[in-house]
Amino acid sequence: MRVLVINGNPKPASLCQGLALSYALGARAAGHTLRVREVGQLDYEPDLRHGYDAPAPLEPDLLQMQHDLQWAEHLLLVAPVWWGTLPARMQGLLERVLLPGFAFRYHAGRAQPEPLLAGRSAELMITLDTPAWYYRYWQGAPVERQLRRAVLELVGIKVGRCRYLGPVRSADDARRARWLDEAKTLGATLI
Template identity: 30%
Template sequence: MHVLWLTAHPEPRSLNGSLFRDGVRLLREQGHEVRTSDLYSMNFNPVVTADDFSHPAEERLIVGRAGQEAVRRRTLAPDITAEHDKLTWADTLIVQFPLWWYGMPAILKGWFDRVFVGGFAFGVRDAQGGQLRYGEGALAGKRAMVIVSAGAREAGLGPRGINGELNELLFPLQHGTLWYAGIDVLPPVLVHGADRIEQADYPFRAGMLHQRLEDLPHTKPLPFRRQDSGDYDDDLILRPEFSPRVTGVAAHYRSS
């Protein structure tokens, strides 16, 4: 595999930092090629500005359109282009972060804001002019896996846990970002109780991650519904014959 490991934690001596280094080392020992984007060590700029697109200051900035134009003209900022080169090379993306206030750290959200621009990560159209997304599109054929640490106990991120079920919390990233761009998404890895892990517990947690990494080439993705599978009507509403008693996030998973 060609793996891009994207990670966002400010402390290299943290649990996340240790798992990141161990995971990269394991993948390389297994013969996979790995490139990394350690956003804090890179001091990655997470803020979208007109400079990202070489956009004239006197013109109104419409971000989606400016991104597509910059991709077409090859005038994107060099730090964005560098991340595009890594993504183009990779067939597998690992996204690792601590869960802060039910979401990604700002630096990681900003990476997606700046790197997943129109014309690169989305905006591909079929012969009839329809947008290819949710299982199709510019990054189709790639796979991704999210590794997330959380202070909550494992049960607290389960189906009836007070924190909400993990895949529902990750739905904006896994479905609305990665799957939207055509990337198959594997079940996430949860490192629970991260604030209470003692040094003696680390080998067990590292071993759990190692097993998931060893299984990575063969793991089946989450069964999200494709936009163009016939499951949705022209307004992109799930047809009534599919999961008729299910609403919300769960409706967008195939039942078989």
Template identity: 25%
Template sequence: MKVIIVFNHPYAGSYCNAILKSVEKGLEIGGHDIDLIHLDQDAFNPVMTAADLKAFRDKIPVDHKVIEYKDRIKNADHLVMIFPIWWELMPAMMKGFIDKVIFPGVAYDYTNKENTRMRPLWTSLKGVTMITTMNTPQYLYWGIFGNAIRRAVMAGTFWKIGYKNRKWISFNEVKAVNQEARTTWLKQLEKRFSLLK
């Protein structure tokens, strides 16, 4: 299976980077092909420019990184997104990736003249897994902040486009848990991705 990972965290010593290494190790154990899109190392520009918005209308991307990512994702079997949640939302680069790469003519197209019904263009993609870290307790994130990431990414993006196999793995209160818990989480991720089908 070809697995493409989209990663966004600028600090190499972060827990997100430890998660990335565990996911990669698990995928290697499982014999999967890995393609890593590291948005920070790529210096991906998340800003939607006037040219990008015209491209949105015309369904022809102009950002060279978007074109590169499109070609890398279109043959993937599974997409994994790894990023922290800051102030209840994703960092700018991940938001920009969604804005500029989950794009008409790239990730989806419309099936009617009113542009209200969508169909996915990444037809090889069998599933999407989102892995996030945050310091907010789960009950607060769901109950007070409205589960913003699930609504925006899992439902508002991938469900809307038409991908049915969607998973969200959320690690909460990361700064508060002890090293033993963090290590256990990493081992669980490694095992999970070694068994990915």
């Protein structure tokens, strides 16, 4: 299977980066073909200044990301929760790459756009500084709901499992090592 792994944490040497790379190791060992992209290493303007009213030319890294999305059969998106949502750079990547005509198409008289990235699957790995139960049940898991319903499934990508890891801030080295091992196992048994 062709797998695209996206690290949505713009910080270098983050736990998200380690999780993405561990997942990739497991997936490669299982015989899958991988591409790994790190949002912090991509060169692009994350702000969609005029919404979708005025097209903004895509930088080479965004054109490559579109190519990677078309190539991929499965995606893993690893991202931290910052202030209850995605980091701005990751949000900007979604806004700039998942454009009308590429990821979806509007039709007159239809409330929902036509998804153009159907036939792909995805899974999510979300890191938190709060306990996972608190984020899911008290705060309502806004990142998962956004990515699952309002972004990926809207463009046709079926989202399977979502794994929460937290609280990261208080996790010791042994716990972080277990999370990295879990990510490798998930990559080896991807859905």
